[in-house]
Structures are given as structure tokens and as C-alpha cells.
Amino acid sequence: MDITSIIACIPLFEGLSPQQCTALGAIAVRKYYSRGQNFFAEGDEGIGFYVILSGKVKVFKLSPEGKEQIFHILETPEPFAEAAVFTGQHYPASAQALAETIVLFFPRQKFLELISLQPSLALSMLALLSQRLRKLTILVENLSLKEVPGRLAAYLLYLYEHNDDSATVKLDISKNQMAGLLGTIPETLSRILKRMNEEKLINVSTRSISILDKKGLTDLAEGARKLA
Amino acid sequence: MDITSIIACIPLFEGLSPQQCTALGAIAVRKYYSRGQNFFAEGDEGIGFYVILSGKVKVFKLSPEGKEQIFHILETPEPFAEAAVFTGQHYPASAQALAETIVLFFPRQKFLELISLQPSLALSMLALLSQRLRKLTILVENLSLKEVPGRLAAYLLYLYEHNDDSATVKLDISKNQMAGLLGTIPETLSRILKRMNEEKLINVSTRSISILDKKGLTDLAEGARKLA
DNA sequence: GTTGCACCTTGACTTAAGTCAAACATCAGT
DNA sequence: ACTGATGTTTGACTTAAGTCAAGGTGCAAC
The missing domain is CATH 1.10.10.10 (Winged helix-like DNA-binding domain superfamily/Winged helix DNA-binding domain)
Structure with missing residues (x-):
């Protein structure tokens, strides 16, 4: 299946015109990860974000003593590491494949260029980040209270x-x-x-x-x- | 001082044209809160967001037993409750003035209309939300690990x-x-x-x-x- | 099948941090 | 300066949850 058609089916990109999907397709790269493989580790430079096409991914952080806090477990068709695109800082957590996983990778700089031309894409990303923020708020509540x-x-x-x-x-x-x-x-x-x-x-x-x-x-x- | 000039000085809105600032000024409402007064409580409908002009604000959540988890303590010129604008859901936490506080309030619907026309504003909000997400990630790490x-x-x-x-x-x-x-x-x-x-x-x-x-x-x- | 390994459970123990209660300090307003 | 309210400290106690160590279970590969 070609990348543009795949992109058109991703909820995050729903509402985008065919031209916009083609533009996204032009910058996306399909990547394959095997079980246990890391997408990136905490502290790595934030070079882009991912959308899961198949498989399963955990985003997590380890304490020095080896305790693990998992932030999310994600499957198709969820994106991850989106926030790194906009802060331009290093990733604050690590991400690892829990099974054979196929993703689309969107490089930060190219994605930023697209988004500044496409308000509808920006709004999708805003909705996504807001939703993540809400989930993290609940996680904090659970942990603390x-x-x-x-x-x-x-x-x-x-x-x-x-x-x-x-x-x-x-x-x-x-x-x-x-x-x-x-x-x-x-x-x-x-x-x-x-x-x-x-x-x-x-x-x-x-x-x-x-x-x-x-x-x-x-x-x-x-x-x-x-x-x- | 008139609202448009104030808006032009808010870092969140930096880089906006004078016309854009005027448009924001047209929807913003200046509001005054006294120490201890709530901006909103957890569960209230998310009707807009705030930018602090002076004073101090805490965003927090209480457990049934009365323990408090503070998410942020904010001062000028920081915004708060931004995420509620894009999810359209209820506020997931409460916000209260810790001192006499003056804010600008931006109503959700009107702000959404503006933002869909102004990619630069959308990018500012994306940067802001990403930054918040990062801070919350660190809070989770601290609490859990x-x-x-x-x-x-x-x-x-x-x-x-x-x-x-x-x-x-x-x-x-x-x-x-x-x-x-x-x-x-x-x-x-x-x-x-x-x-x-x-x-x-x-x-x-x-x-x-x-x-x-x-x-x-x-x-x-x-x-x-x-x-x- | 049998081996191996990762996952899961259980028990005994330790410890960080919460509860409750009381005393004390600080500060704004009269 | 006095008063009350709010904030802070301290002590004695309880408890949730972590550590360590051992044993059990179940699936996967040979």
C-alpha cells in the first residue's frame, strides 16, 4: 500500500485534503522495528515523531534503581513523540517496540515546514497534544492522590x-x-x-x-x- | 493600558502582527480575582483560557481525603488552562488565585476561530502545549521514580x-x-x-x-x- | 516430551512517608 | 501590642508499598 493512501487513513490526519496527504507522504519514512528494539532513548535528540501502523510500543522511563514507569502503551494508529517536534529538545523518555512494529516516521524540520502552511494540520496536532496533556494529568492524579x-x-x-x-x-x-x-x-x-x-x-x-x-x-x- | 498593547507584550503572542493582536484584543476580557478565589473547579466546562497579567495562580487537584497535588504555580505572563480550548472537555483540575490576580480571559470558541486563520498563533500554542507536556512528564517521573x-x-x-x-x-x-x-x-x-x-x-x-x-x-x- | 526462560506468585522483612495531635512561629489587621 | 488565622515544626504511631529471596507456572524451541 502506498504511503499517501496510508496517511489518508490515519485519524490524526483526517480532514486533510489529498494534496496535503501527498505532501505528508513525501516526507514520511516507513520503518520496521523488532520486539525489544528502541525507537529512541531518553536524552536523544528529538528528530521527529512516529505513527504506528502495526505492532505495539511503550513509552517509558527507568529510575536509576531500575524501576520502570510506563507513560503510554500505544498501538495502531496512534502517534508518539509528537511533542518533541515542537520543543526541539531531546526526548524526555524512551520508546521501545513490544512486538514487531511498523511505523511512519516524520522528520521534525520537514514536518514543521508543512504545518506552518496548513492550519488544519496544526489544529489536529493541538487536539492531540491537549488530549495527551489530559491523560498525563490523570496519571499524575493517580500517582499522587x-x-x-x-x-x-x-x-x-x-x-x-x-x-x-x-x-x-x-x-x-x-x-x-x-x-x-x-x-x-x-x-x-x-x-x-x-x-x-x-x-x-x-x-x-x-x-x-x-x-x-x-x-x-x-x-x-x-x-x-x-x-x- | 489598552488590551491590544498588553497582548503585544505577552510572550505567547510574540511574533504576531499588530492586526492579529488587535483581533485577539477584541475577544479578550480582563478579569480580577481576589486571593483564594477560584477561576474554575475540576469538572467545570472548559470555556476558555487565561493569561496572567499580575498576581499568582495555582492549578491543582484535591484527593477525597484532602491531600493536594499542585500541578503548576504560575505568574505573569504565563497562560493556563490552554489545553481545555482544544479538547472542549471539562477542566481536569482546579485553578485558584494565591493573591490578587488580574488575567486576560480568552473565550474558547472565539479563540478557535482566530487560530484557524493564523498559523503563527497555532505554532505558538503548539510550542506551549509541548512545553507543558514536558513539564508534566518530569512531574510523573518525580512522583513515580x-x-x-x-x-x-x-x-x-x-x-x-x-x-x-x-x-x-x-x-x-x-x-x-x-x-x-x-x-x-x-x-x-x-x-x-x-x-x-x-x-x-x-x-x-x-x-x-x-x-x-x-x-x-x-x-x-x-x-x-x-x-x- | 524436555529444557529453558520469562513471567508470576508468595512469604518475611524493611522502610518511606502518611496520620494524628500538640505546640510553636509568623504576620496582618485591629 | 494584641489577637486570631495561617503556616510550621515535632513526636509517637501506623501503614502502604518496596526489597530480597525462593518457588511455581506456562509457553516456546529444540
């Missing part, structure tokens, strides 16, 4: 709502990754899943979790209840 | 660097607010300041702190050292 059970409850409810409200959610990341996403470590996550299971809030199996008590999880997420 | 002494050390070094590298930094917020900014509580902050004082890293007085051992603070901020 909720305990781990509350964060986990909120996360499970999030999965539930993006799962056609079906009560059994398939985990498409490992529990280790999930711990990193929740700002904790695998041991703690394991213990809390066990407690939630005992309290009949959820039913944990290897690769999926059933939500048994939505109200109970909501209360937990809002700090209105504690785990025994 | 550093302990309170590390966060405090990083914050003191930040103050130091924005203070002409003079070793004595004046605290222009209360230690209570500082605790909220660092994601902790006043008691904990007080104890850690005391320990840093004892270890001769800093010298704490009522309204200012002297940095005695920059290297020691840097090590602490990077997790390369622990407080006794």
Missing part, C-alpha cells in the same frame, strides 16, 4: 469501558508491564489482584480478568472504599 | 538555576504549597528540610533557603545518594 488499589481499579474500569462493556477483559500486556503502567512493581500488583479476587471484585485468570463488582471498583477508584 | 528528598533536591536546584545561580533562593510560596507541589504533605517536607539542613546540604530560614552543597543535592536528585 491514589493508592495502588485505586489506580488498579481505575485501570480495570478503563479496560472495561473500552471493551464494549463486556465484563471479561483480555489483558494484552503482561502483568509486569501493567505494574509499570500503574507506577508500581509486579509483586505489589500480584498481591493486590489477589486481594481483589478474594473480595469478589474481580476474577483473575492468566491472560484475562472478569469484572464482578463494578460499583466496588468504582468506589475503590474514587477513594470511597478500601481493600480489606 | 523519586522519593521525596530527591524531588525536593530537584526542586531546589530548579529554583537555584532560575535565580541567577545565586546560592540563596527566596521562597515565594509557602512551605505548605511547596509540599503540594512536590506531591507530599507539610509534615514530611518539614522533616526532610531539617535533615538536609543537618547534613549541611542547605541552610533553611523562614522565607529563603541557601544551597550549600550543589553536588550533594544533584546526587540526591538523581538517586545517587540517600539522606541519612
